[in-house]
Amino acid sequence: MIVEEKQEMEGFWIAGAIRAIQAISYVCDLLTFPVYLVLQRPWEKRKKSRRVKAKLVSKDENSVTYRSVDSPGEMHVAMKKRKVETLDEMLLWVAQVHNSKRCLGTRQILAEEDELQPNGRVFKKYKMGDYKWKTFSEVERLAASFGRGLRNLGMRSGRNVVIFAETRAEWMIAAHGCFKQNFPIVTIYATLGDEAIAHGINETEVDTVITSHDLLPKFKRLLELAPKIKTVIFMEDQLKPTNTSGYKDGVTLVPFSDVIKTGNTLKIGPSPPKADDTAIIMYTSGSTGIPKGVLLSHKNIIATLKAYCDVVEIRSDDVFLGYLPLAHVFELLAESVCLLSGVPIGYSTPLTMIDSSSKIQRGSKGDASVLHPTCLTAVPLILDRISKGINENVKRGGPFKQAIFNFAYEYKLKWLKRGYETPLCDKYVFGAAKQVLGGRARLILSGGAPLSPDTHCQIKLCLCVTVTQGYGLTETTSCATVMDTYDRSTGRAGAPTTACDIKLVSWEEAGYRVTDKPYPRGEVIIGGDNVSAGYYKLKDKTSEDFYQECGKQWFKTGDIAEVHPDGCIKIIDRKKDLVKLQLGEYVSLGKVEAELKTCPAVENICIYGDASKHYTVALVVPNPRHLEELAENLGLRPSSLEELCNNPEIEKAVLQELVEQSKKCKLEKFEIPGAVKLCAEQWSPDMGLVTAAFKLKRKAVQERYQHEINRMYAS
Ligand SMILES: *[C@@H]1O[C@H](CO)[C@@H](O)[C@H](O)[C@H]1NC(C)=O
Ligand SMILES: *[C@@H]1O[C@H](CO)[C@@H](O)[C@H](O)[C@H]1NC(C)=O
Numbered sequence: 001m002i003v004e005e006k007q008e009m010e011g012f013w014i015a016g017a018i019r020a021i022q023a024i025s026y027v028c029d030l031l032t033f034p035v036y037l038v039l040q041r042p043w044e045k046r047k048k049s050r051r052v053k054a055k056l057v058s059k060d061e062n063s064v065t066y067r068s069v070d071s072p073g074e075m076h077v078a079m080k081k082r083k084v085e086t087l088d089e090m091l092l093w094v095a096q097v098h099n100s101k102r103c104l105g106t107r108q109i110l111a112e113e114d115e116l117q118p119n120g121r122v123f124k125k126y127k128m129g130d131y132k133w134k135t136f137s138e139v140e141r142l143a144a145s146f147g148r149g150l151r152n153l154g155m156r157s158g159r160n161v162v163i164f165a166e167t168r169a170e171w172m173i174a175a176h177g178c179f180k181q182n183f184p185i186v187t188i189y190a191t192l193g194d195e196a197i198a199h200g201i202n203e204t205e206v207d208t209v210i211t212s213h214d215l216l217p218k219f220k221r222l223l224e225l226a227p228k229i230k231t232v233i234f235m236e237d238q239l240k241p242t243n244t245s246g247y248k249d250g251v252t253l254v255p256f257s258d259v260i261k262t263g264n265t266l267k268i269g270p271s272p273p274k275a276d277d278t279a280i281i282m283y284t285s286g287s288t289g290i291p292k293g294v295l296l297s298h299k300n301i302i303a304t305l306k307a308y309c310d311v312v313e314i315r316s317d318d319v320f321l322g323y324l325p326l327a328h329v330f331e332l333l334a335e336s337v338c339l340l341s342g343v344p345i346g347y348s349t350p351l352t353m354i355d356s357s358s359k360i361q362r363g364s365k366g367d368a369s370v371l372h373p374t375c376l377t378a379v380p381l382i383l384d385r386i387s388k389g390i391n392e393n394v395k396r397g398g399p400f401k402q403a404i405f406n407f408a409y410e411y412k413l414k415w416l417k418r419g420y421e422t423p424l425c426d427k428y429v430f431g432a433a434k435q436v437l438g439g440r441a442r443l444i445l446s447g448g449a450p451l452s453p454d455t456h457c458q459i460k461l462c463l464c465v466t467v468t469q470g471y472g473l474t475e476t477t478s479c480a481t482v483m484d485t486y487d488r489s490t491g492r493a494g495a496p497t498t499a500c501d502i503k504l505v506s507w508e509e510a511g512y513r514v515t516d517k518p519y520p521r522g523e524v525i526i527g528g529d530n531v532s533a534g535y536y537k538l539k540d541k542t543s544e545d546f547y548q549e550c551g552k553q554w555f556k557t558g559d560i561a562e563v564h565p566d567g568c569i570k571i572i573d574r575k576k577d578l579v580k581l582q583l584g585e586y587v588s589l590g591k592v593e594a595e596l597k598t599c600p601a602v603e604n605i606c607i608y609g610d611a612s613k614h615y616t617v618a619l620v621v622p623n624p625r626h627l628e629e630l631a632e633n634l635g636l637r638p639s640s641l642e643e644l645c646n647n648p649e650i651e652k653a654v655l656q657e658l659v660e661q662s663k664k665c666k667l668e669k670f671e672i673p674g675a676v677k678l679c680a681e682q683w684s685p686d687m688g689l690v691t692a693a694f695k696l697k698r699k700a701v702q703e704r705y706q707h708e709i710n711r712m713y714a715s
């Protein structure tokens with residue numbers, strides 16, 4: 001009785017406080033409105049957001065083609081004028097323009113020390129120093145030396161080199177060293193399985209591999225699978241010496257710094273590439289089958305860089321935080337834009353990025369707090385995690401904080417929609433969230449998969465940043481469409497860039513037609529200078545997915561999109577992800593997953609539809625903290641996550657949540673999962689259940705959980 005009363009009192013008090021804030025904010029609005037109206041010119045922002053960005057250029061009964069209406073920007077024109085046509089020419093140019101400016105930064109690791117945790121366990125944590133920088137001209141010189149050093153080790157022009165390493169300054173230096181000597185680089189995700197890595201090494205017939213201290217031990221086994229390798233170059237660790245014993249006889253292991261040292265003393269000239277030469281053979285994991293090597297020429301990359309510069313507003317006082325895999329085309333292109341624009345790149349890792357990252361010593365600063373970056377890239381998975389983290393934090397702050405937060409959120413949303421900024425709200429309510437990324441972040445580029453509108457909106461509001469979404473594939477050198485800086489919509493991927501045309505083609509089978517109202521819908525086909533010539537050594541697959549038309553190379557993406565009147569596209573489906581259920585209804589698994597991923601209980605989800613059944617089932621990797629809460633509410637006391645996941649009552653509660661969310665986002669009855677299995681293990685690239693870009697590998701997930709799927713359909 002007393003407890004109830006107290007809660008009521010608290011509720012009453014909160015309601016009163018909120019009313020008071022509302023009243024104050026109303027007065028503030030009245031006072032500041034005329035000032036903001038003049039200062040912020042919201043009508044201009046609204047107009048810019050509505051601007052038409054691409055136009056229909058051709059059309060027949062089965063297809064429509066759109067092209068950007070923008071003319072080339074300053075950087076694009078400058079590159080044309082200077083005839084910058086290869087990455088080698090680009091680096092020489094920027095080294096001249098920005099010579100002593102900071103270029104690539106590496107955080108110094110001072111020591112690794114044991115730290116006692118509250119639960120009694122001991123973890124190794126880093127004691128870290130400042131960023132140490134190399135200037136643009138140093139980077140150019142180091143790359144040149146590295147290229148010469150490689151030649152000295154027996155490399156010849158036209159032969160491939162594998163770079164297999166995590167994202168770091170040496171990666172960029174090694175890559176540019178190779179470009180200078182016209183050695184095509186082969187990139188493979190560090191998280192792919194051994195077989196896939198061996199396949200890439202084998203297919204490209206390399207004898208030289210560049211890797212790192214941390215990944216070197218993998219080669220104890222890989223050297224057996226890839227017998228042609230003769231030389232392994234490893235980037236050293238800052239603290240630990242590298243143990244080079246125990247590797248296959250006849251293979252030379254060379255430290256990265258030694259290659260540069262020898263290169264310094266040699267008098268070998270460069271052997272610059274031409275625009276049509278292959279710069280990178282980039283292995284993409286794909287959601288099915290073995291990885292494919294996508295051929296990217298210097299021309300492809302330069303065309304895309306020009307287009308990126310036309311659409312993304314990068315300033316010379318920006319600072320970029322680099323941590324996504326450079327073996328991913330999106331990160332590589334984003335960092336290359338930084339090089340091109342004279343923007344310093346500070347490298348980081350997920351283990352050291354923020355103050356609370358797992359390798360950062362208690363009381364020390366994470367990379368973002370030291371670097372104060374203004375831009376970074378992210379994939380939706382990371383943004384979803386941040387968004388859920390914010391929600392959890394707010395919830396833990398108690399009902400009062402939660403009420404204030406919700407009020408500020410709605411308030412800011414309302415004003416943003418009208419084209420205003422809310423500086424007071426940003427400072428006093430969202431200021432703390434912004435500090436997590438160092439306090440200066442203004443732009444987050446999101447790519448790799450569609451970003452959910454909820455997450456997009458929340459990140460934008462709470463971190464006070466612009467979130468720019470792009471769409472593209474390795475086959476199209478990452479960017480095919482990018483959101484305009486002023487576009488304030490969510491859930492869309494922007495308009496075609498200046499590098500390519502976007503064509504929609506009707507897909508009758510699933511009922512997507514370019515004649516659909518209100519928006520034309522169909523499969524996205526991308527054509528332009530940025531489109532890869534095809535897959536390495538895969539003629540059949542290349543002619544299946546690529547074709548030439550009107551002097552352009554086109555790529556069939558398999559993604560389904562609609563085009564809005566302003567020329568922006570929205571990805572709505574994926575060809576492969578469609579299943580037909582017993583009663584003939586098509587379910588887009590990807591769409592259902594995207595909607596249900598926003599449930600607080602869901603960390604990852606895979607929907608499965610059996611063609612002989614009339615409903616779907618869900619495999620869910622749950623959020624452990626949320627499960628614990630559910631258990632508490634149900635009065636349960638299970639000890640481990642495993643136990644929580646296997647508890648039928650919890651399963652039922654999670655299913656209930658999924659069903660409610662499904663109804664909220666108006667999923668069809670047959671799309672709503674009829675049963676759920678909670679999976680205690682995280683789906684990681686190592687397990688082969690997701691790609692290195694964290695896209696689901698449906699077939700692998702299905703195979704692993706086949707008996708659970710059978711059980712779900714049987715119950
Ligand atoms: C490497 O390629 C050869 C043929 O070129 C093939 O016989 C061998 O099985 C391949 N090995 C792997 C691990 O893919
Ligand atoms: C280096 O590796 C070899 C083989 O794995 C091992 O026998 C040796 O003890 C290692 N040396 C050091 C210093 O760790």
Ligand SMILES: CC(=O)N[C@H]1CO[C@H](CO)[C@@H](O)[C@@H]1O
Nearest residue numbers: 528529531532533551552553
């Ligand atoms: C018009 C034009 O230059 N098209 C080129 C686009 O890119 C492909 C592949 O790189 C080339 O084959 C085309 O000639």
